[in-house]
Amino acid sequence: MIRVGIVGATGYVGEELVRILMQHPESHIINLTSQSYVGKSFSQIYHNFEGICNTICEEEDIEKLSEEADVIFLALPHGIASKKVNASILKKAKVIDLGADFRLKNANVYEQWYNTEHFSPELLKEAVYGLCEIKRDQIQKSNLIANPGCYTTCTILSLYPLLKENVIDEDSIIVDAKSGVSGAGRALSLDIHYIECTESIKAYKIASHRHTPEIEQELGEACKKDITISFTPHLIPMNRGILATCYGKLKKKVTWDEIMNIYKKYYEKEQFIRLMNKGVYPETRWVKGSNYCDIGFSVDERTGRIIVIGAIDNLVKGAAGQAVQNMNILFGLKENTGLNQIPMFP
Numbered sequence: 366m367i368r369v370g371i372v373g374a375t376g377y378v379g380e381e382l383v384r385i386l387m388q389h390p391e392s393h394i395i396n397l398t399s400q401s402y403v404g405k406s407f408s409q410i411y412h413n414f415e416g417i418c419n420t421i422c423e424e425e426d427i428e429k430l431s432e433e434a435d436v437i438f439l440a441l442p443h444g445i446a447s448k449k450v451n452a453s454i455l456k457k458a459k460v461i462d463l464g465a466d467f468r469l470k471n472a473n474v475y476e477q478w479y480n481t482e483h484f485s486p487e488l489l490k491e492a493v494y495g496l497c498e499i500k501r502d503q504i505q506k507s508n509l510i511a512n513p514g515c516y517t518t519c520t521i522l523s524l525y526p527l528l529k530e531n532v533i534d535e536d537s538i539i540v541d542a543k544s545g546v547s548g549a550g551r552a553l554s555l556d557i558h559y560i561e562c563t564e565s566i567k568a569y570k571i572a573s574h575r576h577t578p579e580i581e582q583e584l585g586e587a588c589k590k591d592i593t594i595s596f597t598p599h600l601i602p603m604n605r606g607i608l609a610t611c612y613g614k615l616k617k618k619v620t621w622d623e624i625m626n627i628y629k630k631y632y633e634k635e636q637f638i639r640l641m642n643k644g645v646y647p648e649t650r651w652v653k654g655s656n657y658c659d660i661g662f663s664v665d666e667r668t669g670r671i672i673v674i675g676a677i678d679n680l681v682k683g684a685a686g687q688a689v690q691n692m693n694i695l696f697g698l699k700e701n702t703g704l705n706q707i708p709m710f711p
């Protein structure tokens with residue numbers, strides 16, 4: 366059994382990690398940590414776990430945890446993981462960070478977009494960006510995984526084959542993405558009060574969202590160029606789900622079938638990526654509660670653009686599910702172990 370510790374277990378991502386790992390046949394949760402709920406059992410915080418997980422939440426002690434656990438998941442706000450992780454911890458346990466501290470390769474870029482200091486830039490070289498379908502060979506050999514963000518997972522998976530195969534103009538990319546409110550986490554803030562976000566849709570952090578450099582970094586690596594994209598996130602009054610609508614100018618005339626062959630080249634064997642048939646476009650409810658990323662597209666002959674739609678559950682493929690997929694790769698398990706949840710509909 367893989368001994369697992371979850372730091373920040375009481376947030377939405379932590380809760381989802383517990384839900385998935387409790388059903389994982391090879392994992393055993395040995396420690397759940399919290400900041401505000403030390404001494405409380407997990408089922409007192411999340412009553413859906415009554416009779417299922419009565420583990421008492423403890424104060425975080427990552428040094429001690431690294432002696433006892435095989436893998437530590439960090440589900441903390443940005444800026445904390447880079448203070449906590451160090452080389453000595455990584456010698457003893459593998460770390461999967463679900464925040465953003467190790468995703469960007471350049472600490473200056475991180476500091477610029479996150480407005481906070483990076484406390485362990487020396488670890489950025491060894492951190493692997495844990496987008497499983499694209500980086501599994503590197504993930505396997507690493508002790509520090511930077512689990513991708515939710516918008517970024519959906520966007521990069523949706524566009525990656527087109528950039529790898531040089532099909533679209535790299536600087537023409539526009540991503541219009543929508544997220545459910547759980548994407549903002551459980552901590553209280555005015556923007557996510559019921560009245561502030563129900564029955565309304567809004568764009569936010571226009572031309573300034575911190576997922577922009579992450580998408581540019583990974584798609585730039587795919588096409589071996591520095592690229593800039595326009596990325597606009599929106600808050601949607603639903604609990605879970607990300608829908609990314611991605612636009613790109615085609616470099617030459619292509620048919621839908623030709624593009625589908627490109628997607629198949631990269632994703633045909635991927636269990637968690639489902640390519641939609643012609644005329645079918647992903648919906649968030651088709652992936653809710655599951656680790657799937659659904660992708661559909663249309664070739665617009667009139668404008669010479671391709672429009673790709675991607676959908677994921679932000680808490681599963683966009684966070685905890687992908688983190689467990691990373692754990693499976695790290696420990697040589699079948700990648701789908703514990704991750705075969707069928708999407709909930711409705």
Ligand SMILES: NC(=O)C1=CN([C@@H]2O[C@H](COP(=O)(O)OP(=O)(O)OC[C@H]3O[C@@H](n4cnc5c(N)ncnc54)[C@H](OP(=O)(O)O)[C@@H]3O)[C@@H](O)[C@H]2O)C=CC1
Pocket residue numbers: 372373374375376377378379398399400401402425440441442443445463464465513514515547548549550551552679680683684
């Ligand atoms: N929500 C989502 O869809 C996604 C989130 N992420 C990322 O995952 C991470 C966790 O997100 P999420 O679960 O939504 O966030 P939440 O706000 O719901 O949870 C944060 C967790 O971190 C703990 N915590 C907060 N501040 C501190 C601190 N100063 N020191 C130690 N622990 C602290 C909280 O403890 P307590 O409850 O005890 O206060 C809680 O357990 C973030 O980096 C987020 O950006 C990534 C992908 C998707």
Ligand SMILES: CC(=O)N[C@@H](CCC(=O)OP(=O)(O)O)C(=O)O
Pocket residue numbers: 463464465513514515516544545546547548549550598600683
């Ligand atoms: C709706 C909402 O507020 N979403 C969050 C994204 C959450 C996420 O996946 O991102 P990180 O892991 O990079 O924090 C946001 O826009 O900041």
